[in-house]
Amino acid sequence: MNIKQSSNIQENRYKAKPIFKEEKEFIESHMPEIASLPNDCWIVGGSTKTVYLDLYSNKPYIKFKVENGGKFIIQKDNRELFKDYVPVTMSETLNRESKRVNELYDNCVNRLAEYVSEHPNKIYKISHSGGKDSELTMSVWNDMLKEIKFTPDYEFIFFNTSNETFDVYKRIKQIPNIRIINPKIGWRQWIKNNNYIFPNVFRRSCCSVYKEGQATKTFDNNAEIAQVLGIRKHESTKRAKYEFLMDFDFDNQLFGKSKFPKKWVKLAPIIDLQNIDVWLLMLIKKLPINRRYLIGFSRVGCLICPYSSAYEDEIIKVYYPHQYEWFRQAIIKNYEITKVKRLGWTEDEWTNGAWKAPTGKNYHLLQKQSGENIKLYANLKGLSEDMAKKYFNRTCGKCGKTMQENELAMFFKLFGRYENQVDNRDVLCKKCVCEQLGITKKVYEEKNMEFIEQGCNLF
Ligand code: SF4
Numbered sequence: 001m002n003i004k005q006s007s008n009i010q011e012n013r014y015k016a017k018p019i020f021k022e023e024k025e026f027i028e029s030h031m032p033e034i035a036s037l038p039n040d041c042w043i044v045g046g047s048t049k050t051v052y053l054d055l056y057s058n059k060p061y062i063k064f065k066v067e068n069g070g071k072f073i074i075q076k077d078n079r080e081l082f083k084d085y086v087p088v089t090m091s092e093t094l095n096r097e098s099k100r101v102n103e104l105y106d107n108c109v110n111r112l113a114e115y116v117s118e119h120p121n122k123i124y125k126i127s128h129s130g131g132k133d134s135e136l137t138m139s140v141w142n143d144m145l146k147e148i149k150f151t152p153d154y155e156f157i158f159f160n161t162s163n164e165t166f167d168v169y170k171r172i173k174q175i176p177n178i179r180i181i182n183p184k185i186g187w188r189q190w191i192k193n194n195n196y197i198f199p200n201v202f203r204r205s206c207c208s209v210y211k212e213g214q215a216t217k218t219f220d221n222n223a224e225i226a227q228v229l230g231i232r233k234h235e236s237t238k239r240a241k242y243e244f245l246m247d248f249d250f251d252n253q254l255f256g257k258s259k260f261p262k263k264w265v266k267l268a269p270i271i272d273l274q275n276i277d278v279w280l281l282m283l284i285k286k287l288p289i290n291r292r293y294l295i296g297f298s299r300v301g302c303l304i305c306p307y308s309s310a311y312e313d314e315i316i317k318v319y320y321p322h323q324y325e326w327f328r329q330a331i332i333k334n335y336e337i338t339k340v341k342r343l344g345w346t347e348d349e350w351t352n353g354a355w356k357a358p359t360g361k362n363y364h365l366l367q368k369q370s371g372e373n374i375k376l377y378a379n380l381k382g383l384s385e386d387m388a389k390k391y392f393n394r395t396c397g398k399c400g401k402t403m404q405e406n407e408l409a410m411f412f413k414l415f416g417r418y419e420n421q422v423d424n425r426d427v428l429c430k431k432c433v434c435e436q437l438g439i440t441k442k443v444y445e446e447k448n449m450e451f452i453e454q455g456c457n458l459f
């Protein structure tokens with residue numbers, strides 16, 4: 001099978017970032033079997049990573065997964081297929097794309113220039129996080145200033161979450177006159193004050209303290225403020241509807257309610273750029289690249305965060321051992337103090353990533369039917385393997401709905417376990433059980449509680 005090379009960037013590379021020397025070494029040291037990786041590769045993904053030789057080939061070079069705890073597993077190895085392939089080098093890529101992305105960039109500058117010229121009296125606050133999108137936005141801002149030939153009231157701002165790394169502070173301190181807004185209580189202290197209750201993906205309590213609303217607390221709510229932000233549509237589905245200009249009415253329409261002062265607006269000069277275009281512009285314009293990217297992060301910002309991937313966790317262990325050690329001690333305290341043990345994870349599993357999305361371990365095991373998971377599930381609940389197997393991949397025989405674990409337990413409790421007997425019964429969901437037995441949902445729930453309180457191991 002031949003590898004094809006397109007003249008346009010492949011769509012699945014829009015979210016890619018370049019693999020710099022340090023990251024290349026990091027990958028090689030964790031998977032010596034694929035060393036050495038060619039120079040100028042690109043990488044996409046979170047805990048599952050896809051590596052591409054260039055932006056134009058129709059196939060990935062390798063694909064690997066990082067499990068919680070730091071095990072690297074190769075999932076696809078296409079190196080053989082690429083034996084005779086000549087990749088497009090980095091400098092050639094920059095040449096090829098330069099006209100296109102420079103045009104995008106100029107559009108960003110012009111659109112911003114137009115707005116600022118029409119609103120010369122607004123006060124502009126340009127946020128910088130130390131990351132690439134901020135870097136490009138700042139560059140757009142500075143080029144816009146040259147175009148409009150007057151200087152509006154503006155300043156660069158860094159909202160410190162205090163959960164950053166020295167690389168971020170180092171870059172921020174290089175920016176002349178940037179205003180740094182520090183939190184009243186540092187992030188670590190905040191965790192301590194909260195008795196080691198950590199944020200997780202269901203409850204990002206620290207974001208509301210350290211990120212959201214920082215601006216409204218800092219600037220005059222009655223002034224005509226325009227916040228200039230490095231946000232992009234393609235970053236997330238949440239941001240897909242964002243536009244260059246977002247005012248009070250826009251926010252109201254999108255969110256139902258604006259948290260913003262009426263007189264404020266948000267401007268997003270690079271709103272429609274793809275991740276890949278930002279990277280190409282960073283390289284073409286030789287903008288400063290935060291060390292965090294060089295060593296393998298795809299984003300800068302909070303170091304210890306429920307949104308970080310298992311891959312990033314491994315980078316943290318290597319490059320920020322002290323910060324990691326603080327985190328490890330704190331999350332062990334969290335394991336000991338709070339009620340998380342109930343969820344069934346060991347201390348090791350908890351510190352190695354289960355804390356980020358704390359669902360019960362049984363729920364987690366049920367997501368994938370495998371011999372090992374059936375065994376673990378049986379063990380966890382004190383069931384036989386024969387019985388445990390009956391909990392995987394079940395849908396209601398009557399309505400087709402995916403069965404919840406609790407509904408399965410109820411079914412076996414009410415209609416018999418049939419343990420170690422032939423059992424090709426259809427299982428039934430809550431609604432269908434109620435219909436079958438002619439009972440109300442309330443009765444079902446009461447029975448449910450009763451069985452749980454009796455300590456029945458089906459639940
Ligand atoms: S650690 Fe994560 S969740 Fe907490 S403030 Fe930072 S980005 Fe938000």
Ligand SMILES: [Zn+2]
Nearest residue numbers: 396399429432
């Ligand atoms: Zn049903």
